[in-house]
Amino acid sequence: MRSLVRLLAVLLLCAEPALAWEYWGGDREGTRFSPLNQITPDNVGTLVRAWDFRTGDLDARAPELMKRTKFEATPLFVEDSLIFCTPFNEVIALDPGTGAQKWRYDPKISTAQRPANRYVCRGVAYWVDDRAAEGAACRSRIFTGTNDVRLIALDARTGKPCADFGNGGEIRIDAGMKLEWPGEFQITSAPVTGRGVVVVGSAIADNRRVDAPLGAVRAYDARTGEKRWSFDPLVHDGISAGHSNVWAPMSVDEARGLVFLPTTSPSPDFWGGQRPGNNEHANSVVALRIESGALAWAFQTVHHDVWDYDLPAQPTLARIDTGAGMRDVVIQPTKQGFVFVLDRDTGKPVWPVEERAVPQSGAEGEKLSPTQPFPTHVPPLLTQRIRATDAAGMPGFERPACETLFGQSSNDGLYTPPSTRGTVIYPMTGGGVNWGSAAFDPVNQILYANVSHAVQIVTLIPRDQAKGFNPPPGHDFGRQEGTPFAMTRAVAKSPLGSLCNQPPWGETVAVDLKAGKILWHSTVGTSEDLAPLGIALRTGTPLVNGVAITAGGLVFTGAMDAYLRAFDARSGRELWLGRLPVPGVANPMTYLWKGEQYVAIGAGGHSEAGTSIGDSVVAFRLPRAGEGASLWSRIIDRPGGRFTVKAVAAGLVVVVLVALLWRWRRRRRMRSA
Template identity: 30%
Template sequence: MTWSTERSEHTTRSRRRMRATERRRPPLALAAALACALALPGAALAQGPGTENGNWTYLGGDAWHTRYTPATEITADNFNDLEVVWEWSATSFGPSTPRATPSYIDGKLITVAGDRRHVVAIDPKNGDLIWSFREPNTFRHDYSMRKGYGKGIAYTEIDGRGVVFISSPAFFLHALDVETGKPLENWGRPVPIDGFNETGTVDLVEDLIADWGPWLAMDRPYDAGQGIPIEIGYITASSPPIVVNDTIVVGNSAEQGYLQTRVENVPGDILGYDVRTGEHKWKFNVVPRPGEFGHDTWENDAWQWIGDVSSWAPMAADPELGLVYIVTNGPTIDYYGGHHPGDNLFSTSIIALNADTGEREWHYQMVHHDIWNYDTPTAPVLMDVTVDGREIKGLFQATKQAFLYALDRETGEPIWPIEERPVPSSRIPGEKLSETQPFPTKPAPYDLQGRTEDHLIDYTPEIKEMARQVAEENNLFNGLFDPPTHTDDPAGPAWNCPGGGGGTNITGPAVADPVNGVIFVSSQSSCFRLQVMPGVDSPLDELEQSGTTHTDFAAVATTVRGSIEQFTIDGLPIWKGPVGRITAIDLNTGDHLWAVPSSDASEAQQDTIRNHPLVQGLENIEINRGRGGNAAMVVTPTLLVAGGLSADNTPMLYAYDKRTGERVGGIEIPGVTRYGMSSWVHDGHQYIIVQLADGIAAVAVPEAAPASGGY
C-alpha cells in the first residue's frame, strides 16, 4: 500500500442501504446534521478523526476513538532522546485500578483518580495539581463495585464555556466547570443527600429504574442515598459518558459476570441527557420489552428479571451522522445461560443509536447467547476506507475472540461477508446454545483461535509431531466456541481459547491511522479452562457479598488462565507465538500488513529456546515469543507508540515504524503502562502520557522539561 502522512477530506456519500432486520430507519441526513452541529454546544470540538489544535478532548482522542494525533515533533530520529519530564502521583487519592486516559483540553490535563473517582486537573507543563472534585459519600458508593475502574472524562463547550462530565461508581452524572472544577450552575436537578450541590448533578439510578418492573413491584419511595435496593440489583459506571452534539450519552456496568451469585439484576439500559440542562431525554432498553425489536430472543420470560447487558466499554460516535455506537456484554452470569434461552439481543452486540432520540438505527450481534465471557471490552474504532473502489464509512470492532468485525457504520452491514457457522452444543443440563455463531471472513483473525495442529510449532516435521503428541496426550486441541463443561463431566474442564482475557482486552484498545485506513490491534494468546457447577456448591457463597442473593443456577468452578502454555517439549513451547502481539491491518483491503511481539520475552525464556537441543543448527526459530498482556498504544503521522517490557523486565515505551512494524526506538519509563495513551501539544511541545500503577508520567523532548523553559 502507499502511505501518506497528510490528512485528507473524505468524500461523503449519500448511499443508504436497508436491512429490515437490523435497521430501524435511515440516520440523520448529513446536511441537516451539519446544520445542527453549527448551533450545538459541542460544535467547537473535532467532528472527524484525529485530534485538533493539539487537544485530546475525548477518551480516544476523537469521537471516532482512533487515538491518533497529527502532532509531528516526536519522530523516529528523536525518540530515543525523549525523557520523562514529570510524574504525577495519584496515591493521595486512594487505591484504584489505573485504567484512565487523561484528556488535554486547552492547557489543562484532566483525568480521574482513586476509588472515589476524583476528577483532577493537572498542569501539563509540570504535573502540579490545579483543582480536584470529589463526590460526597453515599451508601450506594460504599457497596458499589469497580470503584477504581474509571477510564476518564467527557467534555464539551456550552456557549464557549468548557464543561467536564463524569459518571461515578455510585452512578451519578456530574457536570463541572473546566476552569474551576465546581459543579455547573442551573444544570441537572437537586440530589437530596447531604453534601451535594443544588445543581450540577443528575441521579442516573432514578432514571434507570423509573419504569423497571422489579422496582415498581417493591412499591416504596425512592431513596437517593441507597439507589437500587441491593436485594434486587446493582449498577455502576466504569467508562465515561460521551457527548454527541447536544446529547450526553451514559453507559454503565455491573459486577463481573464470573463473580455474580444471582441471575436477577437491573438491565444496563443506555441513558441520554440534554447537554445544556441535564434534562433526561431518553432511555434505550438493552433487554427488549414486549413489542420492541428483539423481545422474541428472550425465552422463559427472562426479560422480566435478567440483568446486565451493560455497556461497560467506552463508546464511540459520529457527530455528523448523529449516531452513537455502543458495545455490550452478556446477560447475568458469564458461563451459563440455561435460565435465559434464546439469542438474547442486545447482548454482546454493537448498537447504533440516534443520539438525539435514543432510537435504534441498527445493531450487529457478535455472539449469540454468550456464555464465554466474550463481552466487548473496548470502544469501536470509526474510520473512512476505500474498498474495491467504494468509499465506506467504516466501524471496526476488536474483540476478545480475536475477530475484527468490519461494518458500515451508517447501515450496520458487513464490509466483507460474515458467515454463520455451526458450533458445538452444550452437554450441561438445561443449557441451549445457538447452533451457529458469526465468523468474519475478512480480516483474518489476528490471534490464535482455539488450538489446532496448524498452531503447533513446525521447525521440522519431527518437532511438529512431538508437539502434536504433547497436545493430544493432554487433550489440548479445542475450538473457538467450545462450551464450558459440568463438574461431573469426565472430560474435565473445557479449553476456552482465547479466554475471557482475550484476544483483545480492556488495557490495550485498538488504535488507528485514519489517513491511511490502517488499524493496530493489541492481543494476547491466552486461554481459560472452564467448568460450571450448581450455584449452591459455589465457593462464591463463602465470599463477602454486597447484598446479593444466591442462586441454584450454575456458577464458575474453574477459570485457569494461560495454562495451555505450560505444556512443552522439555521446555520448548509447542504453540506458535507470539503470546502477546501487535497486528497492523489495512482496512482498505482487509489484509494483515505485519505483526510483532508487543514486548520482549524474558532473557530466561529466550535462553531456554535458544539453547534447547532440538533446535540446535536450525534457522528461523522463534526465540522472542513476547509476553502475554495487551499493549497501550497511540498513533502519530509516522509512528506507532506502545508500552512494553524489555528482556530484562524493564518497563519501556517503544516506537515502531507503522508501515513495517520495525522497532525504531525505545526509552525506559517508570512503570508498566496500564491503559491507552494520549498525546497532545502544549506550549509548542508534543507530550505522550502513560498511565502507571500509581499515577501518570509525561514523556517529551528534553526541552519540554519544566526546568528548561521550553522554547
C-alpha cells in the first residue's frame, strides 16, 4: 500500500510543471526535487559528458577581475532553453541538447564598481503573462538583478529587453542614500514572481558602518515595472542600525499569495550595543502578502545577532507528514545547522522550539539576548561545539598551533559572543547550511542539505586601535564605523593552510523530518584540486552550494574539487563522479530533453574559496549506442587519478634513469677491466 501511495505521488508530480525546472529552486516551492527517474543508482555510473559550454569570460576578462568572481548560477529549463546568468550578469540561453548558444544579453555592468560580495549572479526568474496573446513579444519573461542594482526584464525566447517594462526594459534601484563606493549595494540572488508581481532583494556590504543603506525588499508590477511596495525587514524604533536585508533566495506560495523572505542580521554584524532588543524582523523568516507587501507573520531564528548568523538559505515550502496528519510548512535551515519547521499560514513552529540560556560574556556596552531559540524535534545537521582537543593537523607541528589558537580564544560553545581576545565561531559564518539551501523529497518525506564544518576566529578591535590597523593575511577586516569596535574574521587554519578542525569539512546530510532523525551523513569532496600536487585526501570540502534530488533515487552535488557527484538517496553511498573543468560551486539541476534526462551544473570556481576559476556550464546524460567512458578516462577522472598517473609516470622515469645510470656505470667498469 505504501509503495502504491508513493507511485501515485510521483505520477501527480510528473503531471505538474515541476518537470521543467522553471525556478531557481527547481519548483516554485524551492524543493530542488525532480520527478525524473531515467537516471538511477543502477545506471548513474555510466553517465557521459553531453556538452561543455564556455561563456568566454575567462578569455575576455582580465585575470585580476576574474579573481573577484563566484560562478554560482543554476540554469532554468524554460522555453526549450537552458537560461542562466554569468557573474557579470550576462544572461545566456543554450540549446538543451548540444549546449550551443541561442541568444545572449549583456547589461554591460561597470567592472570598476568593486562589489562588496564579489561579482556573482545566482540565477534568473521566469514568468509568463497569461493576459498576453500567444506568441506576443515578452509574453514569457526572464527577470534578472544585477551587481550594479538594476532589475531587467527580457523576452525569454529572444533575450531582447521588454520595452514596456520600466525604462526600456530595466529599473534602476535607488539605495536611498549615498554609497561609500558603487559596490556597497548590489543584487546577487534571483528575483521571484507571483500574482503578476516581481520581488527583488539586495546584498549590502557587511561590517562597514552602522549607518548602512536600508535593506528594503522591493516589488514591481511584472508587466510595467511600476513600483508596488517596499518592505524594510528591520524595525528601527529606538535602535541604531542600517539594515537587515534579504540577499538569499526567496520563495513564493502562489495560491496563498505569500512571499517568504529569509532576512539577515542587522548592521554591523559583530557588536550591537546601539541596537538593544531582539531586532525584529532581522534573522527571521518573514511572510508578506505578495500583492501589497503587508506583513502576514514573522518568526525569528536568532535574537540580537552578533555572530552573522543571518538566514542564507531559501525557505523550502513543503507538505509534510508531521505524525499528526499532513501539513503545509516552511522549512528553514540555518548557518548553525538548525532546521526550523513552521506552519505556512501562521509561522508558528510545528514542533516545539525552546528558548535556552546562552553565554553572556559580551564586549563592553553589548546587550545580548539571554536566550536563543533551539528546535527540539529535528536534530542539528552538524556538531555545534569545538574544543581545543578537537584540533587537527600533524602532531608536533600543526596540531599544537591549532590547539593554541582554539585555547587562547573565547569558546563557551554556540553563541559565545565576540570579544577582544578573539572568539571561536562554530559553525562558522559561512555555515552550516549556506545559500545552496535544502532539498525535500515529497514522496519519501526526506530533507537533504549540504553542510560545512569549519571554524572562524572573530576578534573585536577597540576603536583607538582600529585606525591604520593592518590585518594579518587571510583576515577579513570590518571597520564597523559608528561602534566602539572594528573586527577581524579568519577561518582557523594550521601553519600549512589546512583547516584546524578534524575532517570531514563538508557533508551531505539526510533527515527524516517526521521521525526527527538523521538518516545518514556522507563526506563530499577531496583535497585534489585544493592541495599541492593534486593529492586527493577524502577530507570533504566546505560546501556553500546545495543539492538536486530526483525520483530516480539520486542526490547530485558539486564541491570545491572539480567533480559533480551522485549519491544514493537511501544510503548516502557515493555512486558516480563526473570530472569538471574547474570546481562546480553551484547548485546542479536536471531536465528532460527529447526523451533523455540530463544533469547540468555551472563550473566556474569560487574566488573566495581559493579554487581555480573558469566559465563553464557542463551537462551529463546516459550514453547512447556506441558511447561510453573509456578505460583511460575512468582512471584519470577518479579523485586523485591524475595525481596517480603523474606519480606512476614519474616513477617510471626514475626507474628508467636508474637503469640507464646502472648500465652506463657497468659499461665503464667493463672497459676499465
